[in-house]
Amino acid sequence: MEKLGIKVEERKVEKKKLPPLPHAEKGEVITRFPPEPNGYLHIGHAKAAFVDYEYARMYDGIFILRFDDTNPVNERKEFYEVQKEDLKWLGIEWDKEYRTSDNLPKHYELARQLLEEGNAYICTCSEEEISRNRKLMKECACRNERNISWNEFAKMEEGEAVMRLKGDMKSKNTAMRDPVLFRIIEHPHPIHGKRFRVWPTYDFYGAVEDSLSGVTHPFRSKEYELRDEVYFYLLDCLGLRKPYLMEFSRLEIKGMPVSKRKIKPLIENGKVMGWDDPRLPTLKGLKRRGILPEAIKEFVLSQGISRAESVVVFENLEAVNRKMLDGVARRYFFVPEPVKVVVENAEEMEVMLKYHPSIDMGVRKIKVGNIFFIPAEDASKLKQGDIFRLKDLYNVKVKSKNDEIHGEFVGKELLPGVEKIQWVSHEYVEVKVMIPGLLYENDEFNENSLKIVEGYGEKNIREVKEGEIVQFERFGFVRIERNGITGIMAHK
């Protein structure tokens, strides 16, 4: 027993967990995911949303979905719904939902307070002047001499004035040099129409909303780091509660653009098919490619919440996805670049093949005669006299080979060391498979990132539901679209 050196160990597959949250008590944690309703969600949003969601669940807390819709020129009505659908697809459920724009009256109230208490001022300098003075660390006359009230400000024209925090123009942190808190935007809002024209900036509503909504642990990505000081200073001025702010690095994937800023031009220039292009890390794109929401969850949470920036390879997501898919995907035969095989002494029959090698998912029927097709790649390796096996069927000996292969039936029993090749019979359907690759190779746009493989699939592929993910044996996992005519390869 022991001398065989066999150790019997309990192997617990512990679910990957996020590290404990600092200053967190069970039942007391409130988190929030605050997208701007201006586009489709991508895997970077998924990371933020899952971190927020998971921590709320881990501590029996509350998870809020908040739409940061305070720039009317950016927001579009459809995206409120689209983003919610994306979140639902991920399996994320939120306890509360609201729009930041609904709280503008409260924001105005706080703005007046800041003004009255001398913590902010209306500035009529031009954008260039503001920028210049920040560089020179110089205070302007608006801050010290003039004294425009909120009411006057509210009547001014777009671009004429902004409300600024009295920070510290001498601060080493440029974000503290009197950041703009409110500006006038003359543009209808998708929800409120023309009701408001003075809109808060991120520095203002981000801090204020987190505080007022009771959020205890707000997360944001690292590029906001320098604004932390503004965040806390502002809340101090307003006498509001300060949440425990945390930042993590943005998710980066090698060869894939993970940001709206980079994805949008690709779509506009026709470099990709749209927001749901399977080469894109948008949730719509990943879904179309056959990536499961659970896989996205495991993957993004495995990235953790550290500030260390890193570039992950997509294969890591594929690995997670593949393992999840393996147990649920039905198997079919697909023959890329088919080569005809004519088999002598072939029996005409109907065979039953299992949908899954080890899990009982039932069987499918295939009619076979003496005509088959096998992949060109496998055919090219065959020589006259070789024996190969039509997988799950029988063995064939190559009698002659040119454009097609002529062979003969040489038995049903499994022979050791014989190649098993997937095949289709004379009853096949034409199938195209899109194979998404990386959009960038060594920082260069890859014009050939989408390959298309044409081939024959077994007729049963027609029965596959739109959107189902199956495995084409010895080929890869493929999500089926358009009644079996097209597939999109997720990965091997």
Added chain:
RNA sequence: GCUCCCGUGGUGUAGUCCGGCCAAUCAUCUCGGCCUCUCGAGCCGAAGACCCGGGUUCAAAUCCCGGCGGGAGCACCA
């Protein structure tokens, strides 16, 4: 340029706050072997890391200083 953040195997990550239990976790990748009528999955095993240099300490991945490298910000966008 200035300011801030970051630096653990090929890749990602845990550990860093509160130095010792870290001769460093987990996953992926790679390489062997087993299993299997898939090139998938599963199982077993191997290889592989604390950016560099000083300092503090009985003891440093962990604290301090310097260097190097990477990233971000310097918007009336978030």
